[in-house]
Amino acid sequence: MDPDLSRLDETLATLDVDGYLIDADSTDADQYYLSGFDAPDPFLTLYDGSVRLLFVRSLEFGRAKRESRAETVERFTDYGYDDYLEDHDRTEAAHRSRAAFLDAYGIDSVAVPSRFPLSTADGLRDQGIEVVVDDGEAVTDIRARKTDEEIEHVRAAQRANEAAMAAAEDLLDRAEIDGDRLFVDGETLTSERVKEEIEVTLLRHGCALDETIVACGADAADPHDRGSGPLEPGEPIIVDIFPQDKATKYHGDMTRTFCVGEPDDRVREWYDLTERAYRAALAAVEPGVTGSDVHDAACDVYEDAGEPTLRSEPSTETGFIHSTGHGVGLDVHELPSVAPGGSELEPGHVITIEPGLYDPEIGGVRIEDLVVVTEDGYENLTDYSVSLRIE
Amino acid sequence: MDPDLSRLDETLATLDVDGYLIDADSTDADQYYLSGFDAPDPFLTLYDGSVRLLFVRSLEFGRAKRESRAETVERFTDYGYDDYLEDHDRTEAAHRSRAAFLDAYGIDSVAVPSRFPLSTADGLRDQGIEVVVDDGEAVTDIRARKTDEEIEHVRAAQRANEAAMAAAEDLLDRAEIDGDRLFVDGETLTSERVKEEIEVTLLRHGCALDETIVACGADAADPHDRGSGPLEPGEPIIVDIFPQDKATKYHGDMTRTFCVGEPDDRVREWYDLTERAYRAALAAVEPGVTGSDVHDAACDVYEDAGEPTLRSEPSTETGFIHSTGHGVGLDVHELPSVAPGGSELEPGHVITIEPGLYDPEIGGVRIEDLVVVTEDGYENLTDYSVSLRIE
Structure with a gap:
């Protein structure tokens, strides 16, 4: 290259x-x-x-x-x-x-x-x-502007990421609910256990693990908390995976939020709203618009529904309290910024779209895909379904 | 802490x-x-x-x-x-x-x-x-001076390291020789396969993997080469593992050199010499001596046997071409230096002792333990046998 x-x-x-x-x-x-x-x-x-x-x-x-x-x-x-x-x-x-x-x-x-x-x-x-x-x-x-070869490197890392997300979802799918705990093979299912499954899967796919987020309840309300301890039924569980391909050093990045058992109405509402914010932000991605415009598209959805964002309430500690996205490549966080002040998107920019809502009383919900800006819009580099409920 | x-x-x-x-x-x-x-x-x-x-x-x-x-x-x-x-x-x-x-x-x-x-x-x-x-x-x-709690963190990382080294040795032990290749379960045994085994074992023990070295032949002659491709019978295989405990962030560090099948006489000689250099350097470790003194102890053994070192031949590209050791803690390479110019050792210093010999014509041999300087000498934090041959 x-x-x-x-x-x-x-x-x-x-x-x-x-x-x-x-x-x-x-x-x-x-x-x-x-x-x-x-x-x-x-x-x-x-x-x-x-x-x-x-x-x-x-x-x-x-x-x-x-x-x-x-x-x-x-x-x-x-x-x-x-x-x-x-x-x-x-x-x-x-x-x-x-x-x-x-x-x-x-x-x-x-x-x-x-x-x-x-x-x-x-x-x-x-x-x-x-x-x-x-x-x-x-x-x-x-x-920030990737060559075709670099985009293929990111794509390969995201393939490994999908395998790891599937391994995590399989484990959650196998969980049985008993009281306020989840059990797999007779053992309490913890954040650590799911992370281990993710990380071993990534290793088998040639990726190094930086850290991985598997966060439930109050942990999930802090976007930088990696999560720990038992996972709980009915609570949204944020799974955010950002592997680095060991050979090429390029990253993937994806987040899904899962719920084992019945979520309450508020969590459902948050998930639907976040999925709408995610689709609105994706729809805004094309060359010539700015990262700031894409961020605005996500904020609009949340604010229209009455949820606070850092745009509407700069000091809020609940609601949509981070940026919509960031560039991904050799660094897991790099240019361009998909945030207030974010500059114009160009073909070859690889960015995340990852709106979310957070409140220690409720937990956190986030949905994240990785896309590349093309001549006339974007190509989604992520192939993983968007769905909250694990039946 | x-x-x-x-x-x-x-x-x-x-x-x-x-x-x-x-x-x-x-x-x-x-x-x-x-x-x-x-x-x-x-x-x-x-x-x-x-x-x-x-x-x-x-x-x-x-x-x-x-x-x-x-x-x-x-x-x-x-x-x-x-x-x-x-x-x-x-x-x-x-x-x-x-x-x-x-x-x-x-x-x-x-x-x-x-x-x-x-x-x-x-x-x-x-x-x-x-x-x-x-x-x-x-x-x-x-x-550089570790508290008792920090020493326990290093010790725990080294326990995980021993488990990973055992997993690597087990895999080599299971290898069958066919021509100039090694086979396990019908597949060619590669550096990558052994590294995967090491890394998965580390993960299961709560450690993150930076990189791992499994290097054979000419790869092993470059101390910074991580190794790749098929491992060969009769060749020394350097396995150098330096895991980081994910919870505490402290590192372990250990190297062993293995040979599947018959090594030639030169490799045996190098191994015995390196084991002597390693024991001589260990014997020199106590408070008050300098890192430089410990390095000299290893150089003395090599030079007495006619092998070049950077001390005797500053521009040599074969022989003992690196330092005897370094501090280990939150960084895998930190103070004190066990090298020319290395300062006085103090109780609580955690250091590697890792002499080795290198030549692209022969390969590489290195033996490395991790020790803590005590009031009256050192305690070896490594519990793993020193032996070249895998029978």
């Missing part, structure tokens, strides 16, 4: 700098994307029209030459590190090696991501290099 | 600053340790004698008040964010809210970790706050 870096050239021109610099390990998605290299320790990637890597040590050197997309791969030792160590500590020697590396390519000024490490920036500035924060996060912005 | 932050007070005094500041999400171990809070998005933690958190949004607010160790938990909106937005963009409004927060606690100067985000630092400096990089990484340094 060769990314289109022309927007990075534009950023260099706009910010009037010689190069773009990243100092991070490859868990930083911008670093992985720009370098094309997977390494557990931080390294330096310079973009000056070409991609150039600089490593601290020799350990990754050979592999980087074989696997990265870089035109040049070098080491601190190639830029005087051992000599600098005679008069300076390791930190200062590293600063000087980095500056010598930039100097060798005629780089006097660089743009960097907002989370670029301060120590490296201060060290380069001390050596006379101008370091400017790129508030526009050019590489993150480029990553 | 309440960490002993007295060394952080010393750092503030030494650097002559009012507070220590971290801006990171909780995948940053220093942030998780200092804040006692697990959150997927970046937040600000100030230490000024007390721990104080500042969040961008309200989403984590309630949970942070319940779960974190902070004395105060606040939000951007508590520090004029909405007003700043009238005249400034979000980035600048955030800078001003952060500065107002620091001002409210009388903080004019802060020390920060070396990888503190540049944008936040520049923003605070523009608001008149002095921002100094703490090259000593005070929080990382404090984390």
